[in-house]
Amino acid sequence: MKLSTKLISFITGSKLAVVLLFIISLPFLVDGLVSEYTNNSLRRQQDKVIRNVKKNGIQHYLQGDDSYGSYTMLKEEYIALEPAKSDLRIDTIKTEQRVVEQDTLTYRILMHTFVVDQKSYLMEIGKTIASINQYNKPLQRIALYVLMSLIVFTLIIDLIFTRILIQPLGKIISTRLVNRKFPFRDHSPAVATSTQDFKYLDESLVLLMEQINDAFEKEREFTANASHELMTPISILQNKMENMLSDEHLPDHMAMKIVEMMKTLGRLKKISNSLLLISRIENEQFAKSATVNLKILIIEVMEEISHRLTDKNLRIDINIDRDTKLKQVNQDLLFQLFYNLINNAIKYNKENGSISITDEMRGNDYLINLQDTGIGITKEEVPFIFDRFRKTNLREQVGYGLGLAIVKSIATYHHIDIKVVSALQQGTTFTLTFRNVISAHP
Amino acid sequence: MKVLIVEDEKTLAYEMEDFLKKAFYVCDLAHTIKSGLEKIGVNSYDYILLDLGLPDGDGLSLLPAAKKHNPDAAYVILTARGNLEDRIAGLDLGADDYLAKPFSLLELQSRMQAIARRKFNIKEELLRLGDFSIDLQKRVIHCGTEQIELSRKEFDLFSYLLLHQNRVLTRMQLSEHIWGTFADDDYDSNYIDAHIKNIRKKLNVHAPTDFLETVRGVGYRIKN
Numbered sequence: 001m002k003l004s005t006k007l008i009s010f011i012t013g014s015k016l017a018v019v020l021l022f023i024i025s026l027p028f029l030v031d032g033l034v035s036e037y038t039n040n041s042l043r044r045q046q047d048k049v050i051r052n053v054k055k056n057g058i059q060h061y062l063q064g065d066d067s068y069g070s071y072t073m074l075k076e077e078y079i080a081l082e083p084a085k086s087d088l089r090i091d092t093i094k095t096e097q098r099v100v101e102q103d104t105l106t107y108r109i110l111m112h113t114f115v116v117d118q119k120s121y122l123m124e125i126g127k128t129i130a131s132i133n134q135y136n137k138p139l140q141r142i143a144l145y146v147l148m149s150l151i152v153f154t155l156i157i158d159l160i161f162t163r164i165l166i167q168p169l170g171k172i173i174s175t176r177l178v179n180r181k182f183p184f185r186d187h188s189p190a191v192a193t194s195t196q197d198f199k200y201l202d203e204s205l206v207l208l209m210e211q212i213n214d215a216f217e218k219e220r221e222f223t224a225n226a227s228h229e230l231m232t233p234i235s236i237l238q239n240k241m242e243n244m245l246s247d248e249h250l251p252d253h254m255a256m257k258i259v260e261m262m263k264t265l266g267r268l269k270k271i272s273n274s275l276l277l278i279s280r281i282e283n284e285q286f287a288k289s290a291t292v293n294l295k296i297l298i299i300e301v302m303e304e305i306s307h308r309l310t311d312k313n314l315r316i317d318i319n320i321d322r323d324t325k326l327k328q329v330n331q332d333l334l335f336q337l338f339y340n341l342i343n344n345a346i347k348y349n350k351e352n353g354s355i356s357i358t359d360e361m362r363g364n365d366y367l368i369n370l371q372d373t374g375i376g377i378t379k380e381e382v383p384f385i386f387d388r389f390r391k392t393n394l395r396e397q398v399g400y401g402l403g404l405a406i407v408k409s410i411a412t413y414h415h416i417d418i419k420v421v422s423a424l425q426q427g428t429t430f431t432l433t434f435r436n437v438i439s440a441h442p
Numbered sequence: 443m444k445v446l447i448v449e450d451e452k453t454l455a456y457e458m459e460d461f462l463k464k465a466f467y468v469c470d471l472a473h474t475i476k477s478g479l480e481k482i483g484v485n486s487y488d489y490i491l492l493d494l495g496l497p498d499g500d501g502l503s504l505l506p507a508a509k510k511h512n513p514d515a516a517y518v519i520l521t522a523r524g525n526l527e528d529r530i531a532g533l534d535l536g537a538d539d540y541l542a543k544p545f546s547l548l549e550l551q552s553r554m555q556a557i558a559r560r561k562f563n564i565k566e567e568l569l570r571l572g573d574f575s576i577d578l579q580k581r582v583i584h585c586g587t588e589q590i591e592l593s594r595k596e597f598d599l600f601s602y603l604l605l606h607q608n609r610v611l612t613r614m615q616l617s618e619h620i621w622g623t624f625a626d627d628d629y630d631s632n633y634i635d636a637h638i639k640n641i642r643k644k645l646n647v648h649a650p651t652d653f654l655e656t657v658r659g660v661g662y663r664i665k666n
């Protein structure tokens with residue numbers, strides 16, 4: 001999940017939780033608030049009553065009666081005074097029922113004893129619960145509306161701000177990481193941001209890429225230098241031998257020795273060239289800009305190699321049904337890959353053996369199978385056949401173990417998957433998988 | 443034909459000179475860009491063989507100036523660096539061919555002749571060999587009026603031997619010429635022998651092929 005999506009969901013979620021919590025607790029809050037307010041107003045009324053009693057005297061209210069009572073027309077409020085026992089001390093506010101003119105109503109009642117002229121009196125001030133709670137619902141609704149609009153407002157602000165805040169990260173990802181082709185030659189300007197972390201991330205990425213580029217350039221320089229240092233002496237030796245061989249007075253036995261020397265030098269040349277080729281592939285010095293038709297390529301390889309079939313009287317069957325075009329590849333390298341594989345299939349085959357090359361589609365992947373009836377590879381050796389200088393099939397003293405190493409590096413460079421299945425004395429099958437290739441029947 | 447060899451590795455330059463002299467080329471040597479340019483300034487050459495890694499700079503930098511003085515010369519780049527970029531840059535600057543070191547001197551001469559055919563428009567006479575006449579440009583062999591069909595590789599092999607006639611060519615030299623970098627290092631294998639056998643068989647139908655000799659333990663030679 002993207003960071004912005006995560007942040008937005010978190011913000012929205014947390015706000016929703018706040019709203020939910022508020023909706024659940026709102027009735028309790030309002031009730032608490034109202035009862036607090038009611039208690040306060042009852043106390044204020046109590047003070048007023050006591051002030052009035054002190055001003056006007058208790059008899060003004062009792063007028064000789066046992067008690068005094070006054071209530072409003074709708075019986076929403078009442079005030080009652082009556083004499084109390086002298087040792088009675090009450091000062092409470094509680095919810096109780098009272099019967100007023102045959103109506104039983106629930107009141108919030110303040111009861112308070114006080115002393116006037118050495119006599120104790122009990123005062124009750126009541127307010128019906130219904131009248132107290134009449135504003136609860138609208139109050140709750142208004143509170144909810146205000147809260148909701150606040151939440152929506154802050155949510156919008158948060159989303160806009162998060163977006164602005166995250167923007168540099170998106171830019172770092174899109175300019176530094178997405179679709180970047182190695183080596184990173186294009187230098188885009190630093191991403192503008194005031195966030196320290198993003199700045200650090202961007203600078204670190206640029207630095208890392210520069211380091212990779214440097215290492216890559218150094219290796220490129222090294223292969224060029226190594227190539228020069230290796231090839232110059234080989235070149236001198238080869239040309240000297242060629243000139244010696246052309247000497248008309250050269251005795252036959254010397255000529256044969258020179259030919260042997262040239263063969264040895266040829267081997268050295270081949271090995272050096274192969275090693276340099278592998279380093280150049282790994283150093284990505286080959287342009288991948290060609291579009292190659294695999295069927296045509298394999299036919300071209302066969303033209304170059306078919307003379308080798310006659311030696312062991314081998315048969316080769318090529319059944320490539322599909323016209324598969326590979327885009328952005330290096331034709332020479334792919335040629336070399338198939339050449340080496342087919343060459344091996346010939347080299348390690350048996351008399352009157354055969355080689356078959358077939359293709360198939362598996363989902364979006366295009367597969368080419370190269371099957372031979374050769375001497376095969378043991379299970380233990382299979383994992384190592386692509387290693388440099390690892391010679392399998394020790395009985396046959398041919399090859400110096402670089403052919404398959406080259407195959408592997410070319411395959412890796414082109415993201416081609418290679419699988420090997422082999423049975424000793426029965427043959428080997430190499431399966432090449434080209435991912436997401438569009439192929440069509442001709 | 444006059445050749446300037448610009449090569450800082452002196453031993454190599456002498457070997458090239460030695461070989462080309464025997465093939466009747468007149469050679470001059472230069473070991474630096476500076477001395478190369480001096481020689482190009484006074485003389486006019488048919489071929490300029492140019493090494494890239496020279497002590498006073500990249501051989502490629504010599505190309506534009508050299509082309510000004512010697513526009514008709516054929517330029518062949520010789521390099522041991524093996525960069526693909528060098529090859530492209532060299533050909534872009536107007537070089538006629540490119541040889542990666544180590545190369546065979548026979549290959550060098552063969553390339554020089556090919557350039558001559560292409561660039562100097564030299565119409566070679568039909569080569570005569572026994573009862574056969576060979577047209578290198580059209581790549582055909584005739585015996586009398588009859589045309590003999592050789593495969594592409596067979597013709598390459600035959601014409602290479604013919605170009606270096608009276609010289610023994612080893613199987614390795616021959617395989618490297620016709621298969622290039624794909625020449626395997628199993629030089630003892632008989633692919634060349636098989637091709638020679640085919641050539642002899644095809645030619646023998648028309649006339650004897652005594653000129654095509656097998657030199658035991660060394661290779662093959664066309665004697666003329």
